[in-house]
Amino acid sequence: MSAPAANCPNCGAPVKFLWSSAVQTTCEFCHSILVRTDVDLKKVGEVADLPPDASPIQIGTEGAYQNKSFVVVGRIIYEWDQGGWNEWHIVFNDGSSGWLADAQLEYDLSWLSKPPQPLPASTRKGQAFDWQGKNYQVTSLTKAHYKGVEGELPFEYWDKSDLLFADLRTTSSDFGTIDYSEQPPLLFLGRAVQFDDLHLKNLREFEGWT
Protein backbone atom coordinates (compact mmCIF):
# COMPACT_ATOMS: atom_id res chain seq x y z
CA MET A 1 0.00 0.00 0.00
CA SER A 2 2.92 2.37 0.66
CA ALA A 3 3.97 4.53 -2.23
CA PRO A 4 7.55 5.69 -2.69
CA ALA A 5 8.67 8.55 -0.54
CA ALA A 6 9.09 12.03 -1.92
CA ASN A 7 10.59 15.13 -0.43
CA CYS A 8 8.77 18.17 0.88
CA PRO A 9 9.28 21.00 -1.61
CA ASN A 10 9.33 23.44 1.30
CA CYS A 11 11.72 21.88 3.84
CA GLY A 12 13.13 18.87 2.07
CA ALA A 13 11.97 16.40 4.70
CA PRO A 14 10.91 12.99 3.42
CA VAL A 15 7.18 12.68 2.82
CA LYS A 16 5.80 9.15 2.98
CA PHE A 17 2.49 8.08 1.57
CA LEU A 18 0.46 5.35 3.28
CA TRP A 19 -2.07 5.37 0.47
CA SER A 20 -1.08 5.37 -3.18
CA SER A 21 -4.18 7.28 -4.30
CA ALA A 22 -3.67 10.22 -1.94
CA VAL A 23 -4.11 13.57 -3.68
CA GLN A 24 -3.02 15.73 -0.76
CA THR A 25 -0.91 15.33 2.34
CA THR A 26 0.81 17.46 4.96
CA CYS A 27 4.48 17.62 5.82
CA GLU A 28 5.00 16.37 9.37
CA PHE A 29 7.89 18.73 9.91
CA CYS A 30 6.98 22.10 8.40
CA HIS A 31 3.19 21.60 8.25
CA SER A 32 3.06 22.53 4.58
CA ILE A 33 0.01 21.32 2.72
CA LEU A 34 1.27 19.39 -0.27
CA VAL A 35 -0.69 18.44 -3.36
CA ARG A 36 0.50 15.72 -5.69
CA THR A 37 0.93 16.61 -9.30
CA ASP A 38 1.93 14.24 -12.08
CA VAL A 39 5.60 14.87 -11.44
CA ASP A 40 6.10 16.11 -7.91
CA LEU A 41 4.63 17.65 -4.78
CA LYS A 42 3.47 21.24 -4.77
CA LYS A 43 3.04 23.32 -1.65
CA VAL A 44 -0.40 24.93 -1.69
CA GLY A 45 -0.64 26.23 1.87
CA GLU A 46 0.28 25.77 5.48
CA VAL A 47 -1.63 24.24 8.34
CA ALA A 48 -2.16 26.48 11.31
CA ASP A 49 -1.56 24.86 14.70
CA LEU A 50 -4.17 22.21 15.12
CA PRO A 51 -6.59 22.89 17.96
CA PRO A 52 -6.10 20.67 21.00
CA ASP A 53 -8.26 17.63 20.58
CA ALA A 54 -8.88 14.50 22.57
CA SER A 55 -9.77 12.00 19.89
CA PRO A 56 -8.28 8.61 20.75
CA ILE A 57 -7.60 8.14 17.03
CA GLN A 58 -4.40 9.26 15.29
CA ILE A 59 -2.79 8.85 11.91
CA GLY A 60 -1.60 5.25 11.80
CA THR A 61 -4.47 3.91 13.95
CA GLU A 62 -5.59 0.56 12.59
CA GLY A 63 -8.94 -1.06 12.83
CA ALA A 64 -11.36 -3.46 11.20
CA TYR A 65 -14.96 -3.17 10.22
CA GLN A 66 -17.01 -6.06 8.88
CA ASN A 67 -13.86 -8.14 8.37
CA LYS A 68 -12.11 -5.44 6.36
CA SER A 69 -9.06 -3.94 8.00
CA PHE A 70 -8.31 -0.27 7.63
CA VAL A 71 -5.69 2.28 8.56
CA VAL A 72 -6.16 5.96 9.35
CA VAL A 73 -4.17 8.08 6.88
CA GLY A 74 -5.49 11.62 7.25
CA ARG A 75 -8.13 13.86 8.71
CA ILE A 76 -10.11 17.05 8.36
CA ILE A 77 -10.90 18.96 11.53
CA TYR A 78 -14.11 20.93 11.80
CA GLU A 79 -15.36 23.28 14.44
CA TRP A 80 -18.82 24.60 15.17
CA ASP A 81 -20.26 26.66 17.99
CA GLN A 82 -20.73 23.61 20.25
CA GLY A 83 -17.31 22.05 19.81
CA GLY A 84 -15.41 20.28 17.09
CA TRP A 85 -15.11 16.97 15.37
CA ASN A 86 -12.69 14.96 13.28
CA GLU A 87 -13.32 13.30 9.94
CA TRP A 88 -10.65 10.64 9.83
CA HIS A 89 -9.78 9.48 6.34
CA ILE A 90 -9.45 5.71 6.44
CA VAL A 91 -8.11 3.37 3.77
CA PHE A 92 -9.26 -0.24 3.64
CA ASN A 93 -7.07 -3.18 2.69
CA ASP A 94 -8.89 -3.39 -0.66
CA GLY A 95 -7.69 0.12 -1.55
CA SER A 96 -11.07 1.80 -1.05
CA SER A 97 -11.34 4.72 1.30
CA GLY A 98 -13.96 6.06 3.66
CA TRP A 99 -14.47 8.36 6.61
CA LEU A 100 -14.59 7.73 10.32
CA ALA A 101 -16.16 10.66 12.12
CA ASP A 102 -15.40 11.17 15.79
CA ALA A 103 -17.69 13.77 17.27
CA GLN A 104 -17.17 13.88 21.04
CA LEU A 105 -16.47 10.15 20.91
CA GLU A 106 -19.59 9.31 18.95
CA TYR A 107 -18.41 7.40 15.92
CA ASP A 108 -19.85 7.20 12.40
CA LEU A 109 -18.43 5.41 9.38
CA SER A 110 -19.38 6.66 5.93
CA TRP A 111 -18.49 6.43 2.30
CA LEU A 112 -18.91 8.87 -0.56
CA SER A 113 -22.04 7.62 -2.31
CA LYS A 114 -23.82 8.43 -5.51
CA PRO A 115 -27.16 10.01 -4.58
CA PRO A 116 -30.02 7.79 -5.82
CA GLN A 117 -31.80 11.00 -6.80
CA PRO A 118 -30.29 14.44 -7.29
CA LEU A 119 -29.90 16.08 -3.88
CA PRO A 120 -31.93 19.20 -3.17
CA ALA A 121 -30.00 22.47 -3.17
CA SER A 122 -31.04 22.99 0.43
CA THR A 123 -32.71 20.95 3.14
CA ARG A 124 -34.39 21.34 6.49
CA LYS A 125 -34.63 19.34 9.69
CA GLY A 126 -37.13 16.51 9.47
CA GLN A 127 -36.91 16.19 5.69
CA ALA A 128 -37.07 12.54 4.69
CA PHE A 129 -35.35 10.70 1.85
CA ASP A 130 -35.96 7.16 0.68
CA TRP A 131 -32.64 5.70 -0.33
CA GLN A 132 -31.95 2.02 -0.89
CA GLY A 133 -35.23 1.09 0.77
CA LYS A 134 -34.40 3.04 3.91
CA ASN A 135 -36.02 6.16 5.23
CA TYR A 136 -33.38 8.76 6.07
CA GLN A 137 -34.41 11.78 8.09
CA VAL A 138 -32.46 14.99 8.44
CA THR A 139 -31.81 15.23 12.18
CA SER A 140 -29.42 18.17 12.33
CA LEU A 141 -27.99 20.97 10.26
CA THR A 142 -24.53 22.08 11.30
CA LYS A 143 -22.78 25.24 10.24
CA ALA A 144 -19.11 24.47 10.65
CA HIS A 145 -15.73 25.99 10.01
CA TYR A 146 -12.81 24.18 8.54
CA LYS A 147 -10.08 24.16 11.19
CA GLY A 148 -7.30 22.18 9.63
CA VAL A 149 -6.10 19.09 7.83
CA GLU A 150 -3.53 16.45 8.56
CA GLY A 151 -2.11 13.64 6.45
CA GLU A 152 -3.44 12.11 3.29
CA LEU A 153 -6.74 13.02 1.67
CA PRO A 154 -8.44 11.78 -1.49
CA PHE A 155 -8.89 15.33 -2.80
CA GLU A 156 -7.47 18.82 -2.44
CA TYR A 157 -8.95 20.25 0.70
CA TRP A 158 -7.30 23.21 2.32
CA ASP A 159 -9.03 26.44 1.44
CA LYS A 160 -12.52 25.95 2.87
CA SER A 161 -14.11 28.30 5.35
CA ASP A 162 -17.80 28.13 6.26
CA LEU A 163 -19.56 24.90 5.55
CA LEU A 164 -23.00 23.38 5.96
CA PHE A 165 -23.63 19.75 6.79
CA ALA A 166 -26.96 17.96 7.08
CA ASP A 167 -26.84 14.76 9.16
CA LEU A 168 -29.35 12.02 8.48
CA ARG A 169 -30.45 9.01 10.51
CA THR A 170 -32.76 6.04 10.10
CA THR A 171 -34.59 3.79 12.53
CA SER A 172 -31.69 1.32 12.42
CA SER A 173 -28.46 3.27 13.04
CA ASP A 174 -27.78 4.09 9.39
CA PHE A 175 -26.02 7.38 9.01
CA GLY A 176 -25.77 9.92 6.24
CA THR A 177 -24.30 13.36 5.65
CA ILE A 178 -25.03 15.82 2.88
CA ASP A 179 -22.01 18.07 2.44
CA TYR A 180 -23.12 21.39 1.04
CA SER A 181 -19.57 22.67 0.58
CA GLU A 182 -19.61 21.36 -3.00
CA GLN A 183 -22.01 22.06 -5.83
CA PRO A 184 -23.77 19.74 -6.44
CA PRO A 185 -23.70 18.63 -2.78
CA LEU A 186 -21.92 15.41 -1.83
CA LEU A 187 -23.62 12.49 -0.13
CA PHE A 188 -21.91 10.22 2.38
CA LEU A 189 -23.75 7.13 3.61
CA GLY A 190 -22.76 4.70 6.34
CA ARG A 191 -23.41 3.51 9.85
CA ALA A 192 -23.30 4.83 13.38
CA VAL A 193 -20.83 2.56 15.16
CA GLN A 194 -19.73 1.79 18.69
CA PHE A 195 -16.09 2.11 19.68
CA ASP A 196 -15.81 -1.64 20.16
CA ASP A 197 -17.20 -2.31 16.66
CA LEU A 198 -14.04 -0.80 15.16
CA HIS A 199 -11.41 -3.03 16.86
CA LEU A 200 -8.98 -0.12 16.94
CA LYS A 201 -5.27 -0.49 17.64
CA ASN A 202 -2.42 2.00 17.87
CA LEU A 203 -4.61 4.54 19.65
CA ARG A 204 -3.51 7.55 21.61
CA GLU A 205 -3.01 7.12 25.32
CA PHE A 206 -4.51 9.35 27.97
CA GLU A 207 -2.90 10.40 31.22
CA GLY A 208 -4.48 8.44 34.02
CA TRP A 209 -6.12 5.90 31.72
CA THR A 210 -3.29 3.54 30.82
Next chain:
Amino acid sequence: MPAVQARSITCPNCGGPVQLRGFAHTLSVVCPQCHTVLDTSTPEVAILQKFQQKTQIQPTVPLGARGKFGNTAYEVIGFQIRQVQSGDDTYQWNEYLLFNPYHGFRSLTEYNGHWTFVEVQTALPEPAHARGRPAVRYGGKTYAAFDSMTAQTVYVLGEFPWQIRTGDSAACQDFIAPPMMLSSESTGGEITWSLAEYMAGSQIWQAFKLPGSPPPAYGVFANQPSPYGGNTGSAWRTWLWLNVALAAMLFLFMIMAPGRVAFSDHYSYPPGATRDRAFVTPSFQLAGRASNVELSIHTDLDNNWAYFNFALINNKTGQTFDFAREVSYYRDSDGSDGSRNNSVIIPSVPSGQYYLRVEPEMASGSPYMSYDLELRRNVPNYGFFGVAALLLLIPPVLTTFRKGSFEAARWRESDYSPATSLSGGEA
Protein backbone atom coordinates in the same frame (compact mmCIF):
# COMPACT_ATOMS: atom_id res chain seq x y z
CA MET B 1 3.12 9.89 20.56
CA PRO B 2 3.12 10.81 24.24
CA ALA B 3 -0.03 10.32 26.26
CA VAL B 4 -2.60 13.10 26.06
CA GLN B 5 -2.02 15.21 29.16
CA ALA B 6 -4.80 16.14 31.54
CA ARG B 7 -5.32 19.88 31.48
CA SER B 8 -5.32 22.25 34.40
CA ILE B 9 -6.56 25.84 34.28
CA THR B 10 -6.77 28.77 36.63
CA CYS B 11 -10.18 30.13 37.54
CA PRO B 12 -10.39 33.70 36.21
CA ASN B 13 -12.83 34.52 39.02
CA CYS B 14 -11.01 33.31 42.16
CA GLY B 15 -7.58 32.34 40.86
CA GLY B 16 -7.94 28.79 42.16
CA PRO B 17 -6.71 25.76 40.22
CA VAL B 18 -9.22 23.75 38.20
CA GLN B 19 -8.24 20.26 37.08
CA LEU B 20 -9.94 18.95 33.95
CA ARG B 21 -10.78 15.26 33.66
CA GLY B 22 -12.40 15.34 30.22
CA PHE B 23 -9.31 16.54 28.27
CA ALA B 24 -10.23 18.72 25.27
CA HIS B 25 -13.82 17.45 25.31
CA THR B 26 -14.60 19.68 28.27
CA LEU B 27 -16.26 22.87 27.04
CA SER B 28 -17.36 24.10 30.44
CA VAL B 29 -16.34 23.46 34.02
CA VAL B 30 -17.52 24.63 37.42
CA CYS B 31 -14.72 26.02 39.59
CA PRO B 32 -14.68 23.82 42.70
CA GLN B 33 -13.64 26.79 44.85
CA CYS B 34 -16.04 29.57 43.85
CA HIS B 35 -18.66 27.67 41.77
CA THR B 36 -18.22 29.97 38.79
CA VAL B 37 -19.08 28.24 35.52
CA LEU B 38 -16.12 28.60 33.16
CA ASP B 39 -15.98 28.40 29.37
CA THR B 40 -13.02 26.19 28.43
CA SER B 41 -13.71 25.99 24.70
CA THR B 42 -10.89 28.43 23.98
CA PRO B 43 -7.43 28.68 25.56
CA GLU B 44 -8.47 31.94 27.21
CA VAL B 45 -10.83 30.67 29.89
CA ALA B 46 -13.90 32.90 30.17
CA ILE B 47 -16.66 33.16 32.74
CA LEU B 48 -19.92 31.66 31.53
CA GLN B 49 -21.91 32.21 34.69
CA LYS B 50 -21.26 33.32 38.23
CA PHE B 51 -22.80 30.55 40.21
CA GLN B 52 -25.77 31.73 42.25
CA GLN B 53 -26.32 28.82 44.57
CA LYS B 54 -24.18 29.05 47.68
CA THR B 55 -25.09 25.71 49.24
CA GLN B 56 -22.45 23.07 48.83
CA ILE B 57 -23.98 19.83 47.61
CA GLN B 58 -21.99 16.63 47.81
CA PRO B 59 -22.98 14.21 45.04
CA THR B 60 -23.59 10.67 46.33
CA VAL B 61 -21.02 9.41 43.84
CA PRO B 62 -18.09 11.86 44.07
CA LEU B 63 -16.55 13.57 41.04
CA GLY B 64 -13.50 11.60 39.94
CA ALA B 65 -14.95 8.24 41.04
CA ARG B 66 -14.56 5.49 38.46
CA GLY B 67 -17.05 2.69 38.05
CA LYS B 68 -17.31 -0.26 35.75
CA PHE B 69 -20.37 -0.71 33.57
CA GLY B 70 -20.20 -3.75 31.37
CA ASN B 71 -16.49 -4.04 30.59
CA THR B 72 -15.87 -0.32 30.50
CA ALA B 73 -14.68 1.96 33.28
CA TYR B 74 -16.27 5.41 33.38
CA GLU B 75 -15.24 8.38 35.47
CA VAL B 76 -17.74 10.78 37.00
CA ILE B 77 -16.76 14.18 35.59
CA GLY B 78 -19.97 16.22 35.88
CA PHE B 79 -22.99 16.48 38.12
CA GLN B 80 -26.22 18.42 37.77
CA ILE B 81 -29.49 18.62 39.61
CA ARG B 82 -32.45 18.93 37.29
CA GLN B 83 -35.87 20.10 38.33
CA VAL B 84 -39.37 19.76 37.03
CA GLN B 85 -42.25 21.99 38.01
CA SER B 86 -45.58 20.20 37.75
CA GLY B 87 -48.44 22.32 39.01
CA ASP B 88 -47.59 23.11 42.62
CA ASP B 89 -45.21 20.17 42.83
CA THR B 90 -41.50 20.47 42.27
CA TYR B 91 -39.33 17.46 41.97
CA GLN B 92 -35.63 17.05 41.36
CA TRP B 93 -33.30 14.35 40.26
CA ASN B 94 -29.52 14.02 40.08
CA GLU B 95 -27.67 13.45 36.86
CA TYR B 96 -24.04 12.30 36.69
CA LEU B 97 -21.95 12.66 33.55
CA LEU B 98 -19.65 9.69 32.96
CA PHE B 99 -16.60 9.72 30.72
CA ASN B 100 -14.22 7.26 29.14
CA PRO B 101 -11.63 8.68 26.71
CA TYR B 102 -12.33 5.91 24.17
CA HIS B 103 -15.98 4.96 24.68
CA GLY B 104 -17.23 8.48 25.25
CA PHE B 105 -19.98 9.85 27.45
CA ARG B 106 -22.76 8.16 29.39
CA SER B 107 -24.87 9.35 32.28
CA LEU B 108 -26.42 8.10 35.46
CA THR B 109 -29.63 9.46 36.88
CA GLU B 110 -30.79 9.06 40.45
CA TYR B 111 -34.24 9.78 41.86
CA ASN B 112 -35.35 8.65 45.33
CA GLY B 113 -32.77 5.86 45.33
CA HIS B 114 -33.69 4.66 41.80
CA TRP B 115 -30.81 4.74 39.28
CA THR B 116 -30.58 4.51 35.51
CA PHE B 117 -27.58 4.15 33.19
CA VAL B 118 -28.10 6.29 30.10
CA GLU B 119 -26.62 6.10 26.62
CA VAL B 120 -27.30 8.48 23.71
CA GLN B 121 -28.82 6.67 20.72
CA THR B 122 -27.96 6.91 17.06
CA ALA B 123 -31.14 5.45 15.57
CA LEU B 124 -34.56 7.07 15.39
CA PRO B 125 -37.65 5.61 17.08
CA GLU B 126 -40.86 5.27 15.10
CA PRO B 127 -44.19 6.59 16.37
CA ALA B 128 -46.58 3.82 17.40
CA HIS B 129 -49.54 3.08 19.61
CA ALA B 130 -49.88 0.67 22.49
CA ARG B 131 -53.27 -0.02 24.10
CA GLY B 132 -54.70 3.22 22.81
CA ARG B 133 -51.82 5.26 24.21
CA PRO B 134 -49.07 6.96 22.26
CA ALA B 135 -45.89 4.91 22.12
CA VAL B 136 -42.73 4.49 20.06
CA ARG B 137 -41.12 1.46 18.47
CA TYR B 138 -37.38 1.17 18.95
CA GLY B 139 -35.00 -1.74 18.50
CA GLY B 140 -37.88 -4.19 18.14
CA LYS B 141 -39.57 -3.09 21.37
CA THR B 142 -42.62 -0.92 22.04
CA TYR B 143 -42.12 1.87 24.55
CA ALA B 144 -45.28 3.31 26.08
CA ALA B 145 -45.46 7.07 26.52
CA PHE B 146 -45.01 7.81 30.21
CA ASP B 147 -44.69 11.54 30.65
CA SER B 148 -43.41 14.77 29.20
CA MET B 149 -41.92 17.69 31.08
CA THR B 150 -39.60 20.64 30.98
CA ALA B 151 -36.45 19.89 32.92
CA GLN B 152 -34.37 22.73 34.24
CA THR B 153 -30.80 22.56 35.44
CA VAL B 154 -30.70 24.08 38.91
CA TYR B 155 -27.24 23.07 40.15
CA VAL B 156 -24.00 22.07 38.41
CA LEU B 157 -20.61 20.72 39.42
CA GLY B 158 -17.69 19.47 37.34
CA GLU B 159 -17.25 19.32 33.58
CA PHE B 160 -19.44 19.06 30.52
CA PRO B 161 -18.74 18.65 26.81
CA TRP B 162 -21.16 21.48 26.16
CA GLN B 163 -21.58 24.92 27.64
CA ILE B 164 -23.74 24.34 30.66
CA ARG B 165 -25.41 26.97 32.79
CA THR B 166 -27.90 26.76 35.62
CA GLY B 167 -31.25 27.69 34.21
CA ASP B 168 -30.72 25.61 31.04
CA SER B 169 -33.95 23.88 30.19
CA ALA B 170 -34.95 21.09 27.87
CA ALA B 171 -38.26 19.60 26.81
CA CYS B 172 -38.19 15.91 27.71
CA GLN B 173 -40.39 12.96 26.92
CA ASP B 174 -40.12 9.51 28.46
CA PHE B 175 -41.30 6.23 26.96
CA ILE B 176 -41.00 3.04 28.97
CA ALA B 177 -40.50 -0.66 28.42
CA PRO B 178 -39.14 -1.69 31.84
CA PRO B 179 -36.30 -2.07 32.61
CA MET B 180 -35.61 0.30 29.72
CA MET B 181 -36.69 3.89 29.23
CA LEU B 182 -36.31 5.77 25.96
CA SER B 183 -36.17 9.54 26.39
CA SER B 184 -36.07 12.44 24.04
CA GLU B 185 -34.53 15.71 25.03
CA SER B 186 -35.03 18.75 22.90
CA THR B 187 -33.02 21.95 23.14
CA GLY B 188 -33.07 24.60 20.46
CA GLY B 189 -34.76 22.36 17.92
CA GLU B 190 -32.16 19.60 18.30
CA ILE B 191 -33.67 16.30 19.51
CA THR B 192 -31.47 13.77 21.26
CA TRP B 193 -32.74 10.27 22.01
CA SER B 194 -31.23 8.27 24.81
CA LEU B 195 -31.84 4.86 26.29
CA ALA B 196 -31.78 4.36 30.05
CA GLU B 197 -31.52 1.05 31.84
CA TYR B 198 -32.85 0.76 35.38
CA MET B 199 -30.27 0.03 38.06
CA ALA B 200 -30.66 -0.68 41.73
CA GLY B 201 -28.59 1.32 44.21
CA SER B 202 -26.65 -1.84 45.05
CA GLN B 203 -25.43 -2.09 41.43
CA ILE B 204 -24.15 1.49 41.56
CA TRP B 205 -22.46 0.85 44.91
CA GLN B 206 -20.83 -2.22 43.44
CA ALA B 207 -19.76 -0.48 40.20
CA PHE B 208 -18.04 2.37 42.06
CA LYS B 209 -17.05 0.28 45.11
CA LEU B 210 -18.70 2.86 47.35
CA PRO B 211 -18.51 2.37 51.12
CA GLY B 212 -21.60 1.43 53.12
CA SER B 213 -24.87 0.54 51.53
CA PRO B 214 -27.13 2.51 49.19
CA PRO B 215 -30.08 4.42 50.63
CA PRO B 216 -33.36 2.57 50.11
CA ALA B 217 -35.40 3.41 47.02
CA TYR B 218 -38.77 5.02 47.61
CA GLY B 219 -41.84 4.31 45.52
CA VAL B 220 -41.92 2.75 42.10
CA PHE B 221 -39.80 4.31 39.33
CA ALA B 222 -40.97 4.72 35.72
CA ASN B 223 -38.80 1.96 34.23
CA GLN B 224 -38.25 -0.08 37.37
CA PRO B 225 -38.72 -3.71 36.39
CA SER B 226 -41.63 -5.22 38.25
CA PRO B 227 -40.43 -7.85 40.73
CA TYR B 228 -43.60 -9.67 39.70
CA GLY B 229 -43.12 -8.91 36.00
CA GLY B 230 -42.24 -12.25 34.52
CA ASN B 231 -43.59 -13.99 37.59
CA THR B 232 -47.34 -13.95 37.11
CA GLY B 233 -47.03 -16.10 34.02
CA SER B 234 -44.60 -18.44 35.71
CA ALA B 235 -46.62 -18.45 38.95
CA TRP B 236 -49.70 -19.56 37.03
CA ARG B 237 -47.66 -22.11 35.10
CA THR B 238 -46.33 -23.47 38.39
CA TRP B 239 -49.88 -23.57 39.69
CA LEU B 240 -50.99 -25.55 36.65
CA TRP B 241 -48.18 -28.09 37.07
CA LEU B 242 -48.84 -28.45 40.79
CA ASN B 243 -52.47 -29.16 39.96
CA VAL B 244 -51.43 -31.80 37.47
CA ALA B 245 -49.22 -33.31 40.19
CA LEU B 246 -52.10 -33.12 42.65
CA ALA B 247 -54.43 -34.86 40.21
CA ALA B 248 -51.80 -37.55 39.66
CA MET B 249 -51.52 -38.00 43.42
CA LEU B 250 -55.29 -38.23 43.69
CA PHE B 251 -55.33 -40.82 40.93
CA LEU B 252 -52.58 -42.83 42.66
CA PHE B 253 -54.48 -42.57 45.92
CA MET B 254 -57.58 -43.95 44.27
CA ILE B 255 -55.63 -46.89 42.86
CA MET B 256 -53.36 -47.57 45.82
CA ALA B 257 -55.78 -46.94 48.66
CA PRO B 258 -59.26 -47.82 47.47
CA GLY B 259 -60.10 -48.66 51.06
CA ARG B 260 -60.14 -52.26 52.13
CA VAL B 261 -63.59 -53.52 53.05
CA ALA B 262 -63.37 -54.51 56.69
CA PHE B 263 -66.98 -55.45 57.04
CA SER B 264 -70.20 -55.49 55.03
CA ASP B 265 -73.62 -57.00 55.40
CA HIS B 266 -77.21 -56.77 54.26
CA TYR B 267 -80.05 -55.93 56.65
CA SER B 268 -83.74 -55.19 56.64
CA TYR B 269 -86.02 -53.08 58.75
CA PRO B 270 -89.44 -54.74 58.93
CA PRO B 271 -92.54 -52.49 58.94
CA GLY B 272 -94.05 -51.73 62.29
CA ALA B 273 -91.03 -52.97 64.19
CA THR B 274 -91.49 -52.06 67.77
CA ARG B 275 -89.02 -54.18 69.64
CA ASP B 276 -85.52 -53.00 70.38
CA ARG B 277 -84.14 -52.42 66.94
CA ALA B 278 -80.48 -52.10 68.00
CA PHE B 279 -78.14 -54.93 67.14
CA VAL B 280 -74.43 -55.59 67.02
CA THR B 281 -72.42 -56.97 64.14
CA PRO B 282 -69.88 -59.73 64.29
CA SER B 283 -66.42 -58.44 65.12
CA PHE B 284 -63.95 -57.58 62.38
CA GLN B 285 -60.31 -56.60 62.11
CA LEU B 286 -59.14 -53.01 61.41
CA ALA B 287 -55.50 -53.45 60.46
CA GLY B 288 -52.53 -51.15 59.97
CA ARG B 289 -51.66 -47.88 61.66
CA ALA B 290 -54.36 -45.59 63.01
CA SER B 291 -56.23 -44.25 60.01
CA ASN B 292 -59.72 -43.44 58.89
CA VAL B 293 -62.74 -45.65 58.50
CA GLU B 294 -65.66 -44.99 56.19
CA LEU B 295 -69.10 -46.38 56.84
CA SER B 296 -71.51 -46.23 53.92
CA ILE B 297 -75.22 -46.83 54.05
CA HIS B 298 -77.17 -47.91 50.97
CA THR B 299 -80.96 -48.10 51.37
CA ASP B 300 -84.01 -48.63 49.15
CA LEU B 301 -85.97 -45.79 50.82
CA ASP B 302 -88.71 -44.18 48.76
CA ASN B 303 -90.44 -41.02 49.98
CA ASN B 304 -89.27 -41.80 53.46
CA TRP B 305 -86.45 -41.30 55.91
CA ALA B 306 -84.40 -43.42 58.28
CA TYR B 307 -82.04 -42.47 61.06
CA PHE B 308 -79.03 -44.54 62.06
CA ASN B 309 -77.14 -44.36 65.34
CA PHE B 310 -73.79 -46.10 65.24
CA ALA B 311 -71.13 -47.01 67.71
CA LEU B 312 -67.82 -48.47 66.58
CA ILE B 313 -66.51 -50.34 69.60
CA ASN B 314 -63.10 -51.88 70.23
CA ASN B 315 -63.50 -55.42 71.49
CA LYS B 316 -60.54 -55.28 73.81
CA THR B 317 -60.32 -51.70 75.08
CA GLY B 318 -63.97 -50.77 74.80
CA GLN B 319 -62.95 -47.52 73.05
CA THR B 320 -66.12 -46.28 71.34
CA PHE B 321 -66.67 -43.98 68.36
CA ASP B 322 -70.29 -42.71 68.36
CA PHE B 323 -71.80 -41.25 65.23
CA ALA B 324 -75.12 -41.01 63.42
CA ARG B 325 -76.44 -40.44 59.93
CA GLU B 326 -79.82 -39.69 58.45
CA VAL B 327 -80.89 -41.01 55.09
CA SER B 328 -83.91 -39.47 53.40
CA TYR B 329 -85.21 -39.66 49.89
CA TYR B 330 -88.29 -37.97 48.49
CA ARG B 331 -89.49 -37.66 44.94
CA ASP B 332 -92.49 -36.39 43.04
CA SER B 333 -93.27 -35.35 39.47
CA ASP B 334 -91.06 -32.26 39.88
CA GLY B 335 -87.98 -34.23 40.81
CA SER B 336 -86.28 -35.72 43.81
CA ASP B 337 -84.72 -34.55 47.04
CA GLY B 338 -82.08 -36.24 49.16
CA SER B 339 -80.40 -39.55 48.54
CA ARG B 340 -80.91 -43.20 49.32
CA ASN B 341 -77.30 -43.40 50.43
CA ASN B 342 -75.11 -41.67 52.96
CA SER B 343 -71.70 -42.16 54.42
CA VAL B 344 -69.51 -41.00 57.27
CA ILE B 345 -65.74 -40.95 57.76
CA ILE B 346 -64.30 -41.46 61.22
CA PRO B 347 -60.69 -40.29 61.33
CA SER B 348 -57.82 -41.92 63.21
CA VAL B 349 -59.23 -45.24 64.33
CA PRO B 350 -56.44 -47.36 65.90
CA SER B 351 -55.99 -50.91 64.66
CA GLY B 352 -57.68 -53.72 66.54
CA GLN B 353 -60.69 -56.00 66.71
CA TYR B 354 -63.94 -54.02 66.47
CA TYR B 355 -67.66 -54.50 66.21
CA LEU B 356 -70.41 -52.13 65.22
CA ARG B 357 -73.55 -51.36 67.20
CA VAL B 358 -76.34 -50.25 64.87
CA GLU B 359 -79.62 -48.62 65.89
CA PRO B 360 -81.88 -47.80 62.94
CA GLU B 361 -85.00 -45.70 63.43
CA MET B 362 -87.94 -44.96 61.14
CA ALA B 363 -91.33 -43.28 61.41
CA SER B 364 -93.99 -45.65 62.64
CA GLY B 365 -96.00 -47.20 59.85
CA SER B 366 -93.07 -47.12 57.46
CA PRO B 367 -92.89 -49.80 54.81
CA TYR B 368 -90.17 -52.41 54.65
CA MET B 369 -86.64 -51.07 54.20
CA SER B 370 -83.67 -53.11 53.14
CA TYR B 371 -80.18 -51.70 53.50
CA ASP B 372 -76.50 -52.48 53.24
CA LEU B 373 -73.76 -51.36 55.56
CA GLU B 374 -70.21 -51.34 54.39
CA LEU B 375 -67.19 -50.41 56.47
CA ARG B 376 -63.98 -49.54 54.64
CA ARG B 377 -60.60 -49.03 56.21
CA ASN B 378 -58.18 -46.32 55.02
CA VAL B 379 -60.19 -44.48 52.33
CA PRO B 380 -58.68 -41.55 50.40
CA ASN B 381 -59.62 -38.24 51.94
CA TYR B 382 -60.69 -36.20 48.92
CA GLY B 383 -61.29 -33.17 51.09
CA PHE B 384 -57.54 -32.88 51.53
CA PHE B 385 -57.17 -32.54 47.78
CA GLY B 386 -59.75 -29.78 47.67
CA VAL B 387 -57.97 -27.85 50.43
CA ALA B 388 -54.61 -28.40 48.70
CA ALA B 389 -56.01 -27.12 45.39
CA LEU B 390 -57.26 -23.99 47.17
CA LEU B 391 -53.94 -23.42 48.95
CA LEU B 392 -52.11 -23.76 45.66
CA LEU B 393 -54.14 -20.85 44.32
CA ILE B 394 -52.72 -18.45 46.91
CA PRO B 395 -49.27 -17.73 45.40
CA PRO B 396 -50.39 -16.99 41.81
CA VAL B 397 -53.34 -14.90 42.99
CA LEU B 398 -51.10 -12.97 45.38
CA THR B 399 -48.46 -12.44 42.70
CA THR B 400 -51.06 -11.26 40.22
CA PHE B 401 -52.48 -8.88 42.79
CA ARG B 402 -49.04 -7.53 43.75
CA LYS B 403 -48.10 -7.04 40.11
CA GLY B 404 -51.30 -5.09 39.61
CA SER B 405 -50.60 -2.79 42.53
CA PHE B 406 -46.96 -2.33 41.44
CA GLU B 407 -48.08 -1.28 37.96
CA ALA B 408 -50.72 1.01 39.48
CA ALA B 409 -48.00 2.69 41.59
CA ARG B 410 -45.78 3.08 38.50
CA TRP B 411 -48.47 4.68 36.36
CA ARG B 412 -49.66 6.98 39.16
CA GLU B 413 -46.53 9.06 38.41
CA SER B 414 -47.34 9.19 34.70
CA ASP B 415 -49.16 11.69 32.49
CA TYR B 416 -51.24 8.68 31.53
CA SER B 417 -52.21 7.78 35.07
CA PRO B 418 -55.75 6.30 35.15
CA ALA B 419 -56.48 8.51 38.19
CA THR B 420 -55.40 11.56 36.21
CA SER B 421 -57.61 10.85 33.26
CA LEU B 422 -60.60 10.07 35.50
CA SER B 423 -60.28 13.32 37.40
CA GLY B 424 -60.29 15.25 34.17
CA GLY B 425 -56.63 15.55 33.30
CA GLU B 426 -55.49 17.32 36.43
CA ALA B 427 -51.74 17.07 36.54
